[in-house]
Amino acid sequence: MHIVQILSEILSRCSGGIKANSIEALKHLKLAANSGNSAAMYIIGKVYWNGGNGIEKDKRQGVEYLKKATLNGHPKAKKMCIENNISY
Secondary structure: OOHHHHHHHHHHHOOHHHHHHHHHHHHHHHHHHHOOOHHHHHHHHHHHHHOEOOEOOOHHHHHHHHHHHHHOOOHHHHHHHHHOOOOO
16 A cells, blocks of 8 residues: 555544544655655645644645645546636
């Protein structure tokens, strides 16, 4: 399993007492995003857009990462941008 998939699973399954793990997973996803990984950009954008699992909702950051993912060819990010009227 690819590391981005693993970190995504951690974020999606975290609840309550595992807040620190979701924050740690987000840190690692940011490293991957900064290295040009569009899947990581999309996951981060979605996490910030929706909030939860110990991550505060921040639509501004969500939009920023979704745009980056779209511009790097991520189809789900592009779809999310279109559905939410986010220009990229």
